[in-house]
Amino acid sequence: MANINSVFGFRPVKGVGAGYTAIGSNEYLIANGETSAIFQGDPVVLNANGSISVGSTAGAELIGIFNGCFYDDPTTKKPTFSNFYPGGVAQDNMQAFVFDDPNMLFEAKIDDTNGGQAQVGSNANIATYAAGSTNNGVSGVSIDGSSFATSNAANFRVVSLSTDVDNNDYTAANASIIVKINKHSLTDTTGV
Numbered sequence: 001m002a003n004i005n006s007v008f009g010f011r012p013v014k015g016v017g018a019g020y021t022a023i024g025s026n027e028y029l030i031a032n033g034e035t036s037a038i039f040q041g042d043p044v045v046l047n048a049n050g051s052i053s054v055g056s057t058a059g060a061e062l063i064g065i066f067n068g069c070f071y072d073d074p075t076t077k078k079p080t081f082s083n084f085y086p087g088g089v090a091q092d093n094m095q096a097f098v099f100d101d102p103n104m105l106f107e108a109k110i111d112d113t114n115g116g117q118a119q120v121g122s123n124a125n126i127a128t129y130a131a132g133s134t135n136n137g138v139s140g141v142s143i144d145g146s147s148f149a150t151s152n153a154a155n156f157r158v159v160s161l162s163t164d165v166d167n168n169d170y171t172a173a174n175a176s177i178i179v180k181i182n183k184h185s186l187t188d189t190t191g192v
Helices: none
Strands: 011-015 026-030 043-046 052-054 064-072 079-082 094-099 104-109 156-161 176-181
Touching: 026 052, 026 064, 064 104
Parallel strands: none
Antiparallel strands: 011 104, 026 094, 043 052, 043 064, 064 079, 064 094, 104 176, 156 176
16 A cells, blocks of 8 residues: 655654653744744754754754744734744744754654665665645655665664554655654754
């Protein structure tokens, strides 16, 4: 059976060795006028000024996965919660909610047919960055199936296969796997 052809970025599922409800996020800032859009489920990086931006590069050190934001809309002046940051908002103190626990596990799609049990324990990068949907705010990012390797320079570590029965055909594209962030800012001793 073919897998469902819809990408959702990185969906939190649980912590390492924890139950499925062990999920929390922390607040970070989005810089005034940040040009890039950030979608729910996108990997994000911590910048030298303390703000976050989309982590669109293979091998980038990540702070976590974006889960929405809160800001005062500059046009309507109304408080706004959104699944995604549209980019280019001229507003100070925009709050981003980020799943930043280094031990959190995420479900993600593989962009090709290279998944399967043999990939568990290997590392992989995000595929070429694809912007998410402005209709529902959900990420368009997936795992690059051609990047599975032992190199510690990859963004993610494959922890297990997904139990999602609609996306577990590993002979077809869009199968789901469970990953954790391999290159995490909170476990690196070097500051930004």
